Amino acid sequence: MAVVEQKSVRETVVSTWINEVVPSLSGLVAIPALSPAFDADWAASGHLAAAVEHVKTFIAGRDLPGVSIEVVQLEGRSPVLFVDVPATAGATGKPTVLMYGHLDKQPPVGGWSEGLDPWTPVIRDGRLYGRGSVDDGYSGYAAVSALEAVRAAGGEHAHTVVLLETGEESGSPDLPAYVEHLSARLGEVGLVVCLDAGGMDYERLWLTTSLRGMLHLTVTVQLLATAQHSGLASGVVASSFRVLRQLLERIESGETGEIKLAELNVEVPASRLAEIEAVAEVAPEKLQTAFPLVSGGRTMSEDALELLLNNYWRPTLSIIGADGFPLPANAGNVLRESTTLTLSFRLPPTAEAGPALAAVKRVLTTDVPYGASVTIHEDAQAENGWNAPEEAPWLSAALRRVSDEVFGRPHRAAGMGGSIPFMGLLGEKYPQAQFLVTGACGADSNIHVPDEWLNLDYAQQVTEAVAHILDAHARS
Incomplete structure (x- = not known):
């Protein structure tokens, strides 16, 4: 031709x-x-x-x-x-x-x-x-x-x-x-x-x-009606940050970054795995050197294939916003009434975003420690x-x-x-x-x-x- x-x-x-x-x-x-x-x-x-x-x-x-x-x-x-x-x-x-x-x-x-x-x-x-x-x-x-x-x-x-x-x-x-x-x-x-x-x-x-697909949601945890002196209330009332940290641990391993929910994980297709292996051979150190790490900083792995799989086909969580915190210069000895975090998930290409979002909402709002109030804001997004x-x-x-x-x-x-x-x-x-x-x-x-x-x-x-x-x- x-x-x-x-x-x-x-x-x-x-x-x-x-x-x-x-x-x-x-x-x-x-x-x-x-x-x-x-x-x-x-x-x-x-x-x-x-x-x-x-x-x-x-x-x-x-x-x-x-x-x-x-x-x-x-x-x-x-x-x-x-x-x-x-x-x-x-x-x-x-x-x-x-x-x-x-x-x-x-x-x-x-x-x-x-x-x-x-x-x-x-x-x-x-x-x-x-x-x-x-x-x-x-x-x-x-x-x-x-x-x-x-x-x-x-x-x-x-x-x-x-x-x-x-x-x-x-x-x-x-x-x-x-x-x-x-x-x-x-x-x-x-x-x-x-x-x-x-x-x-x-x-x-x-x-x-x-x-990758995406989930984007903002969650607020509140345990106190009003902020209290930390010397008087700490040890009696849990901090809203600790409660939210416990809830997030249900979703993500703080040690490895692994996302624990089945709805957010998929099996990598064999054809895509072969492509990624070929990329790892061509550019074995690219991801380790692509980003401006601080002196002494390291990537999550030194194995090129693992980094590529993490970035292309595994779910991740990033905390991209926060509210309820004063600036450090203005921080007093106060047990704050609430903590708000914005969560950004990257989903595997073939994961279903709707069920994934439902699973995240479920674990954040079920059996909440100390009976704290959890609010999922209305602007949550889910994209395949x-x-x-x-x-x-x-x-x-x-x-x-x-x-x-x-x-x-x-x-x-x-x-x-x-x-x-x-x-x-x-x-x-x-x-x-x-x-x-x-x-x-x-x-x-x-x-x-x-x-x-x-x-x-x-x-x-x-x-x-x-x-x-x-x-x-x-x-x-």
Whole structure:
């Protein structure tokens, strides 16, 4: 079967990125388009709308015959940019390709290095620094550049829709409504390309084949009606913190971090275990050195396979918020009346989030020590993870080709410890579709934290790989 010519694809991608993408993407970095969860006045501030309009203007200037570009905004919801590109002549009738990314950003946070700033794009040593550069502002640019490259090389692509949302960093609460609203225009989706991921290094193509689910809940334990002098009440009345600590021990081993509830644990599929073992061989020390530990600090294990399994397929608990505590400088000898903690669980990709949340609530509220009052706040969330379907032969062949010709080494597939809610939604809605979840994010790209950066050369390679896969899908 014929395939699109590689040299032409590469030349088009490189030229487009250097001359067109980088200048426009730099302009996008400068827009403080905080996700709605971090900017309650997002509609009034207009930053999300500005980001959408900025990318819309870029796409309108591309060589994509027949393209339709529309800002879609349902009442009370953050906008999406909907780009509809007709199929090339040889690929009419093929299922739709849905390419996904997002334009909203995490908060800037402090601590950026000298000369860097979240809203000031800086190019240094082949990296574009700034908030939203790699997570995930480049994705729309990569998507349309890949389509252009296919056409310039005389290749084929199916009817393709690029969907760029503005609420991903808030958990994509509006996306199900948009997918339903646009379903007739999407048609039958045969390939989903998500560019909101990455891998362990910048030397090969990395595929994400599973994503963890999530539970998020806030719990308050109260034993006293009002706070009391600790010298008078301690030893008579238990502290609310100790009661909550006992309850949490029912869920998580304080010694090992193991989650004890069966509803939150699954057996790792054999195919995924084989993938993880291959990753452990390629990057045996990556997770041990990926995070800025204090001097003398150690990871939970020195075994690469154990760390990867912990991050991809085992449940974890993180305490991400607290209330009821005074600042240390204001702390008196007081037995506080209540303790509130916000619990964030990461679930295995195939765990059912609903039963998992019910199990957590049950153990927190049953047989509570000392008859303390336990309140589970109403904003609890439960999101399923995602496990990719079995790879189709055409996709396997295309991946082998781009691994050899674009990167010069075999690709690797692995899980991701985080979540992309859209993937679970699409997996349910389009069960026959193939999924290519990849991207330019590396383990050291600093997403969500200071000094976020995009590896420009690697982003070009990812774009080139996507172009070849679009052509392979059209010819399958």
